[in-house]
Amino acid sequence: MILRLQSAISLLTCSCLVAVASAASSNIGLVMTTGEVEIDGSRVPGPAAIFSGSLISAGDRSSNLQFVDGTSAVMKPGARVTVYREHSVLQHGVTMQRGVDRHSLLANGLRISGASPNATVLVGVKDASYFEVAAQDGESDVWTASGNLVARVEPGMTLNFALSQDSGNKGGSLDVCGDLQQNYLLTDVQSNVTYQLQGAGLQSLVGKSIRINGTIVGGAPSGTTPQVIAVSTIKKLNHPCVNGPGAAPAASITGLSKGGIAFWVFVAAGGTLLGLAAAGALGTSPSPVTPTTP
Numbered sequence: 449m450i451l452r453l454q455s456a457i458s459l460l461t462c463s464c465l466v467a468v469a470s471a472a473s474s475n476i477g478l479v480m481t482t483g484e485v486e487i488d489g490s491r492v493p494g495p496a497a498i499f500s501g502s503l504i505s506a507g508d509r510s511s512n513l514q515f516v517d518g519t520s521a522v523m524k525p526g527a528r529v530t531v532y533r534e535h536s537v538l539q540h541g542v543t544m545q546r547g548v549d550r551h552s553l554l555a556n557g558l559r560i561s562g563a564s565p566n567a568t569v570l571v572g573v574k575d576a577s578y579f580e581v582a583a584q585d586g587e588s589d590v591w592t593a594s595g596n597l598v599a600r601v602e603p604g605m606t607l608n609f610a611l612s613q614d615s616g617n618k619g620g621s622l623d624v625c626g627d628l629q630q631n632y633l634l635t636d637v638q639s640n641v642t643y644q645l646q647g648a649g650l651q652s653l654v655g656k657s658i659r660i661n662g663t664i665v666g667g668a669p670s671g672t673t674p675q676v677i678a679v680s681t682i683k684k685l686n687h688p689c690v691n692g693p694g695a696a697p698a699a700s701i702t703g704l705s706k707g708g709i710a711f712w713v714f715v716a717a718g719g720t721l722l723g724l725a726a727a728g729a730l731g732t733s734p735s736p737v738t739p740t741t742p
Contacts, residue, residue, distance in 0.1 A: 468619035474499045476533045477516050483509035503530050506541070519547030535559070538579075540574040542722060548588055555579045556611055558598060558713070569601070572721040582606040592713075596664065597675065599639040599715050607639070608719035612712045621680065625654040625659040625689035633674065634658070637689040639715045647679030657685040 479485055481494040486505040496731050498504060498513065506523040513521040513531065523529060527541030535552040536545070545553045547733040548569050549562025555573050562569070564586030573579040581590060583601040590599040590609070624636035624643060632645040632654075645660065 451481065461568060468634050475516070476500050476531060478514045479504055479511055480514065481507070481509055481511040483507045483511075485511045492512065498531055500532050501530065503528065503539070515551055517547075517550055519545070519551040520543045521551075521553075538571055538573050540573050540575075542570065544568065544570045544584065549586070554583075556609070557593060558609065559589065559591045559593070561589055563589050563600070570722055572719075574721050577611045578721075579610065580606060580608045580721045582719075582722050590623070597641050598713055600641055602640060605640070606717065606719050606722060608716055608721075610714040610716075612714065621661055621663050622677070623659065623661050624677070625657070625685075627657050627688070628653050630654060638717055642674045643677045645672045645679050647682065649682065650679070653682070653684060659683045659690050 450640070462494075475497050477498050478495045479487070479498050483494075484491050484507045485494055485496070486492070486507070487496060487498065487502050489503070492731050494511065504511065504513065504523065505639055506525055506527045509522040510525060510597070511527075513523065513529070515521075515531075517533075521529070521536065522544045524542040524544075526655065527543050528535040528539040529543055530539060535554060536543075537554040543553070545551065545560075546568045547562070547566055548560060549565060549567045552559050552561040553569065553571055554560070555571055556576060556579050558579075560569055560571060560581055567586030567588050568584040569588045570582040570584055571579065581588070581599075581601050583603045583605055585603060587603065588601045589597060590601065590607075591597055598609070624634060624639070624641075626634045626637050628634050628645070632643055632650050634645055635642040644663075647662070660677070660679050660683070661681045662679040664675050665678045666676045686702075
């Protein structure tokens with residue numbers, strides 16, 4: 449009888465240790481705030497442990513996230529973020545992510561990651577069709593889920609991304625504008641992404657400002673191997689391409705879809721959402737968003 453009781457106690461102890469170890473392994477960091485914060489819909493005072501898959505909602509004060517990998521984030525009031533061990537998904541509001549090269553941030557199906565060590569970005573999601581990215585420290589890249597580079601954001605630069613189901617853009621085409629360089633390289637003035645062009649009549653346009661429409665046909669996006677665009681239409685400009693608010697945006701649909709619906713991404717310089725956040729003029733009431741699956 450005593451032996452059976454000892455065995456039962458041992459089994460219960462082992463089960464408890466396994467449960468504790470499992471809980472500890474799923475703990476990915478802490479949330480800290482001077483006010484209140486919601487974790488999965490329940491209000492908790494900071495600091496509190498956060499776990500993979502938890503939805504964190506900042507209250508009327510900023511909340512700080514500290515991850516076990518050494519990265520961190522600051523959620524502005526009203527921001528909502530779903531956290532995972534290696535990345536987070538910004539559902540609404542403004543968040544500053546430090547170390548985005550190690551802990552990427554997703555917004556509206558696009559992934560923001562650092563191209564420089566310890567890169568820091570400020571990202572703001574207005575709704576399911578619009579968000580902004582500003583690089584604070586280091587260069588950051590914005591990618592589609594399939595691994596196509598949408599934009600490169602340098603320190604001090606702010607880009608806005610508008611998603612649309614506009615059927616006027618077909619076949620995964622994109623528009624880019626810039627000066628054609630040797631080897632038919634062109635860096636788009638809006639997205640800051642360099643492409644290599646393929647097509648007839650390019651030789652005579654080297655050194656000129658051009659606007660082209662084409663389709664990505666290959667190439668791995670990196671510092672040495674740009675993506676390749678097969679040119680469909682080309683226009684020589686009598687003036688440099690315009691970079692900044694009011695300029696014609698670049699557009700691409702490659703690799704981006706939600707619920708089986710393809711979305712076009714329009715990239716343009718500037719934005720007002722992050723400026724309002726910096727001025728403390730954003731409200732705390734979230735707008736409806738489409739949930740993002742990591």
